Amino acid sequence: MIRSFLFVPGDSDKKLARSAGSEADAIIIDLEDAVTPSSRPAARARAAEFLAGPCAPERWVRINPLGTDDAVADLRAVMPAAPAGIVLPKPEGADAVRRLAALLDAFEAEHGRAPGTTRILPIVTERPAALFRLGDYAGASSRLAGLTWGAEDLSAALGASTNRDDAGRWLPPYELARSLCLVAAAAAEVPAIDTVYTNFRDRDGLAQYVAAAGRDGFSGMLAIHPDQVPVINAALQPSPEQIRQAERLVALFAEHPAAGALQLDGRMVDRPHLLRAERVLALAARQDKRQVRRPRTDTPGSRNQ
Numbered sequence: 491m492i493r494s495f496l497f498v499p500g501d502s503d504k505k506l507a508r509s510a511g512s513e514a515d516a517i518i519i520d521l522e523d524a525v526t527p528s529s530r531p532a533a534r535a536r537a538a539e540f541l542a543g544p545c546a547p548e549r550w551v552r553i554n555p556l557g558t559d560d561a562v563a564d565l566r567a568v569m570p571a572a573p574a575g576i577v578l579p580k581p582e583g584a585d586a587v588r589r590l591a592a593l594l595d596a597f598e599a600e601h602g603r604a605p606g607t608t609r610i611l612p613i614v615t616e617r618p619a620a621l622f623r624l625g626d627y628a629g630a631s632s633r634l635a636g637l638t639w640g641a642e643d644l645s646a647a648l649g650a651s652t653n654r655d656d657a658g659r660w661l662p663p664y665e666l667a668r669s670l671c672l673v674a675a676a677a678a679e680v681p682a683i684d685t686v687y688t689n690f691r692d693r694d695g696l697a698q699y700v701a702a703a704g705r706d707g708f709s710g711m712l713a714i715h716p717d718q719v720p721v722i723n724a725a726l727q728p729s730p731e732q733i734r735q736a737e738r739l740v741a742l743f744a745e746h747p748a749a750g751a752l753q754l755d756g757r758m759v760d761r762p763h764l765l766r767a768e769r770v771l772a773l774a775a776r777q778d779k780r781q782v783r784r785p786r787t788d789t790p791g792s793r794n795q
Contacts, residue, residue, distance in 0.1 A: 494710065499520055499524035500520055513720060519550070521554060522553065534567035541572065551573045551576055552578075576590065577638075585626075588631060610634055628678040638684070641667065672706060672708065684710070693718075737767075742759075
């Protein structure tokens with residue numbers, strides 16, 4: 491499970507180097523919105539260099555939308571360096587995931603990678619038509635690593651002047667998009683990743699937002715600034731008490747494998763409770779692995795700081 495995905499502009503040596511020491515579970519090198527068209531060739535070269543160097547967090551790349559020449563150029567530049575996954579912007583439906591998967595099949599074969607090792611995370615709500623096709627992601631590809639959503643491109647497409655009310659809450663069209671993403675991820679049996687909290691200086695607001703995300707069922711969140719990562723990780727990491735209760739519940743069902751419902755501390759628990767407990771333990775195991783991250787000695791681009 492990935493709690494935090496940190497976006498980093500692909501054309502900034504300084505930000506790329508700094509991100510390598512981030513506590514983010516994954517870094518997304520952005521070749522789309524954060525990079526102007528004229529800067530993309532140089533950004534691709536920087537991204538490939540960064541991907542090839544030592545880096546403790548997982549390394550992902552947001553390419554440009556499929557159907558553009560930039561998307562193929564992005565993949566051609568970064569696939570030799572074996573990114574963990576590709577973030578797919580502006581798909582209109584699951585067919586875009588299948589088309590990207592076919593391209594990844596070819597690039598993996600060309601560069602001697604095991605088939606299917608490059609995962610896909612689509613941003614599934616950036617185009618209005620996409621909202622009507624979210625149920626199609628179930629079974630779209632074994633590469634599907636989760637579903638995430640975005641409000642900025644959607645609000646621009648709708649012609650809206652803002653996507654939040656005066657209190658900072660999502661307005662109804664964007665709350666709908668968020669909810670549909672969450673439900674579609676559950677239907678596809680992949681993690682739901684909440685979108686960015688754009689006011690990166692508002693740590694209290696972020697803490698409230700990400701706590702609500704975890705409550706609702708999101709297991710991860712996108713970040714646009716390194717300072718957001720500790721807040722996101724802390725909110726989405728199970729507490730010791732939650733881990734203890736999850737271990738007890740899993741052990742109880744292990745003792746009674748044929749049972750559909752059992753009693754624990756005077757309350758009834760059934761299979762949905764078991765699934766939630768298993769998810770808590772998976773998140774806890776992910777954090778244990780993060781604790782033994784190897785230290786970095788050098789980073790691509792550090793000489794340019």
